[in-house]
Amino acid sequence: MEIYKQQFIEFMVRSDVLTFGDFVTKSGRSTPYFVNTGKYRTGKQMQQLGEFYADSIESFMQESGQEVDVLFGPAYKGIPLVVSASVALANRGRDVAFTFNRKEAKDHGEGGVLVGHVPVDGDRVLWVEDVTTAGTSIRETVPIVQAAADVELAGLVISVDRQERGTGDKAALAQVGDDFDMATFSIVDVHEVIEHLAGREIDGAVVLDDAAVASMQDYLDQWGA
Numbered sequence: 001m002e003i004y005k006q007q008f009i010e011f012m013v014r015s016d017v018l019t020f021g022d023f024v025t026k027s028g029r030s031t032p033y034f035v036n037t038g039k040y041r042t043g044k045q046m047q048q049l050g051e052f053y054a055d056s057i058e059s060f061m062q063e064s065g066q067e068v069d070v071l072f073g074p075a076y077k078g079i080p081l082v083v084s085a086s087v088a089l090a091n092r093g094r095d096v097a098f099t100f101n102r103k104e105a106k107d108h109g110e111g112g113v114l115v116g117h118v119p120v121d122g123d124r125v126l127w128v129e130d131v132t133t134a135g136t137s138i139r140e141t142v143p144i145v146q147a148a149a150d151v152e153l154a155g156l157v158i159s160v161d162r163q164e165r166g167t168g169d170k171a172a173l174a175q176v177g178d179d180f181d182m183a184t185f186s187i188v189d190v191h192e193v194i195e196h197l198a199g200r201e202i203d204g205a206v207v208l209d210d211a212a213v214a215s216m217q218d219y220l221d222q223w224g225a
Helices: 003-014 043-064 078-090 136-148 172-180 190-197 210-223
Strands: 018-024 030-035 070-073 097-106 112-116 124-128 152-161 183-189
Touching: 003 018, 003 043, 003 152, 003 183, 003 190, 030 210, 043 078, 043 152, 043 183, 070 078, 078 097, 078 124, 097 136, 112 136, 124 136, 136 172, 152 172, 152 190, 172 183, 183 190, 190 210
Parallel strands: 070 097, 070 124, 124 152, 152 183
Antiparallel strands: 018 030, 097 112
């Protein structure tokens, strides 16, 4: 596993973004772990988070041979993510534009629903999200961007791929990729989380003990894709 992935997993734990216990997902499933990117709350955390997204995006571009022109962040959580990722890439010499949507169209000033870069024909646009379950925000915003210009869907990157079924038999992230014929990838996936954290001490405490690992495996046996 790449070093940046290991560092990202520990970063999530230290930021209280990745926690273990008894939770209920939006879909109503009882889950032994939860990823809440709303817990990022400082400038330093956002700076680090942007770097991890940049690591993943650069790895994707290198492996796929595909360049990215624009980063798109679905409102609301995608907005700080897309800005921090764009800044991190700029610090590495890649000045990638960003844009995001308003929840409601603005009827004064310049108007419209998009803020930031105005898409033009041929732009290769990469969506930046936190996690995805049904891919609702992607399904809502792809038509908005496509209405603005004849863009190419470069893909979707999220922070953690839970690798569990959505509404069908496929993993939710993979299903979004199939539905829109675009690449999908994540900084880390749940199996990498288990691999790195099982029995490991983070700041003097074991985060994922044997019982927690067993709960994770049981959950994936039931809901994994």
